[in-house]
Amino acid sequence: MKPRIWLDGAALRANVAAFAALGAPVAAVVKNDGYGWGALRLARELDGVVESYVVADEDELAALRPGTKRPVRLLADVPAARLRSVVDLGGIPNCSSRESVAAAAGEAARRGGLTVRVGILDAAGWSAIRAEEAAVFASTLAGTALAVELWTHVSSTARAGAILAGFSAARETFVRAGIPVVSTDVASTGSASVANAHDRLRIGIGLFGGRLGTPIATRCALRVEAPLVRLYVQGGIGFAGYGDRRIPDASEIAVLRCGYGDGYPKGMAGAADILSVGMQYTTRVRRAATDPCVLIGATDDLDQLAAEAGITPHELVVGLA
Numbered sequence: 001m002k003p004r005i006w007l008d009g010a011a012l013r014a015n016v017a018a019f020a021a022l023g024a025p026v027a028a029v030v031k032n033d034g035y036g037w038g039a040l041r042l043a044r045e046l047d048g049v050v051e052s053y054v055v056a057d058e059d060e061l062a063a064l065r066p067g068t069k070r071p072v073r074l075l076a077d078v079p080a081a082r083l084r085s086v087v088d089l090g091g092i093p094n095c096s097s098r099e100s101v102a103a104a105a106g107e108a109a110r111r112g113g114l115t116v117r118v119g120i121l122d123a124a125g126w127s128a129i130r131a132e133e134a135a136v137f138a139s140t141l142a143g144t145a146l147a148v149e150l151w152t153h154v155s156s157t158a159r160a161g162a163i164l165a166g167f168s169a170a171r172e173t174f175v176r177a178g179i180p181v182v183s184t185d186v187a188s189t190g191s192a193s194v195a196n197a198h199d200r201l202r203i204g205i206g207l208f209g210g211r212l213g214t215p216i217a218t219r220c221a222l223r224v225e226a227p228l229v230r231l232y233v234q235g236g237i238g239f240a241g242y243g244d245r246r247i248p249d250a251s252e253i254a255v256l257r258c259g260y261g262d263g264y265p266k267g268m269a270g271a272a273d274i275l276s277v278g279m280q281y282t283t284r285v286r287r288a289a290t291d292p293c294v295l296i297g298a299t300d301d302l303d304q305l306a307a308e309a310g311i312t313p314h315e316l317v318v319g320l321a
């Protein structure tokens with residue numbers, strides 16, 4: 001007796017369409033092996049509807065490549081020794097240091113041109129340049145055969161204005177220095193909007209149905225079905241679990257075979273009708289005596305579920321993976 005936990009491919013594709021409706025194609029972020037669900041598995045579901053993929057590094061590129069012919073963008077700089085194989089594999093590397101620009105420039109000369117990514121803070125702390133460094137950085141690119149995809153990451157709502165202003169200033173600087181800026185991308189799920197659409201949207205948690213507060217009509221692509229182990233009538237005791245949750249007498253309690261050992265968040269205890277979450281079992285006040293019982297499904301809101309559990313939607317998704 002085990003829970004079944006799976007992904008709804010149609011929901012994944014509908015979520016891509018919901019973001020693309022903002023006016024730019026979706027680059028599916030499948031780092032950490034597709035948020036734990038398997039990058040190849042996600043590519044199998046999504047390859048027909050996404051523009052490209054985003055991975056962390058060259059190892060993830062190599063693992064994903066058998067599953068797609070689309071471009072794969074790397075968040076990190078590539079060690080010089082592996083740059084050629086990354087480009088051969090259709091990876092678009094990031095450059096955030098003189099050394100990585102020098103290696104890419106060499107490769108560009110050999111090939112008659114090459115596109116790299118340059119991230120402006122908050123791109124990713126370990127692979128970005130600061131907006132103030134744009135002029136100096138542009139001078140290292142000048143005279144090479146490199147074209148640039150300029151990007152940033154709006155990682156904080158509070159600093160969104162400053163991040164985007166720094167990004168625009170850096171872009172101006174690059175263009176004035178004569179660097180070919182061939183595309184720009186700035187938004188992930190939480191900052192996705194018409195204004196931030198640019199040339200593509202980098203969507204990770206949004207594929208699964210997360211919105212991070214954005215008003216986008218995603219739907220939950222996760223489904224968790226838990227076998228019903230036992231139904232019993234609560235009589236006289238008046239509490240569930242270990243006595244910290246009072247419930248009305250004569251409530252009917254369902255014991256379900258799915259617990260935090262399966263990735264169902266322990267913090268769900270106390271939310272809605274969930275009484276307790278143990279390693280293997282969850283108890284809830286009976287809603288309907290269905291077996292199996294749907295603990296998470298298409299009608300759930302991933303943002304809200306995660307908030308009830310006191311975690312982020314990212315933690316919920318990788319935990320269930």
Ligand SMILES: *Cc1c(COP(=O)(O)O)cnc(C)c1O
Pocket residue numbers: 029031075123124153187188189190202203204205206
């Ligand atoms: C992880 C990541 C994303 C995707 O973020 P979500 O919130 O999951 O959509 C986008 N861009 C960068 C730079 C990232 O590191």
